[in-house]
Amino acid sequence: MTVDRGPLVIEDLALQFGGVAALRNVSVTHEPDEVLGVIGPNGAGKTSLINCITGIYRPTSGRIERNGQRLDGLRPEAIVATGIARTFQHNQLCGQLTVRENVLLGCHRRLGYGMVKAALRIGPAWRAESRLRAEVGPILELLGLADIADDRADSLPYGLQKRTEMARALALRPQVLLLDEPAAGTSDEDRESLVAIIRRIRDHGSCSVLLIEHDVRMVMEVSDRVAVLDWGECLMVDRPAVVAADERVVAAYLGVDEDALELPDLETS
């Protein structure tokens, strides 16, 4: 069976909170197999964008579409079922469960068992258990979590908890993975591993990655293209080196974080 993997198309998206325009006519196409970074100063609309894509917010106008299906207006669970998974800024792990069990919860959610049946391992969740455990193995390997698979999630350093959350999202077998500030609160070392892991997910996880992140250096390093939001508007979408050199982007960041656009070596050709 061939899986339809079209682009995620965001067209003229607007989101209004009373007098505040969180998003103004944002248009961007997220291609399959790419890492698309989304950057912007505080309040630029990054989280609003991810919340519109995942059905948490309903856009005021515009459309979000994938594989010919309109996504705006669908409920979050229905959007997950179309192949879009996400992680959250603040971990949503079950701390008393192991890393493996947390990832298994992602599998159970995909198959519609729900938390209680999954935790108690009753009904179909029990019958499918060994098959699902086999499915979880490669995900743990991909994210470098195999050695700590049986550790309790709440015993892990924050960076590994974030990685576990990414593994749980991948257990939903998404075609698009949305990462909401995966580097927040993590160490420099974690951030370096994160770059490698995001590339691995793109190359071997069969899904595209949309990455929202404050760490601009990291976004520039790992993204194939970068979208820049400022005051709810999309200033540009282009390759990292082009974005970093654009004066509108520099202006958007001026006075916010002067080092934010001091970037590692980027291919300019």
Ligand SMILES: Nc1ncnc2c1ncn2[C@@H]1O[C@H](COP(=O)(O)OP(=O)(O)OP(=O)(O)O)[C@@H](O)[C@H]1O
């Ligand atoms: N639920 C809400 N109610 C009212 N205003 C909101 C709500 N969510 C976001 N906003 C406003 O919309 C604008 C965009 O916020 P958003 O959180 O999307 O930006 P952001 O780029 O993710 O910021 P940060 O980097 O600080 O997380 C801000 O002015 C914010 O105050």
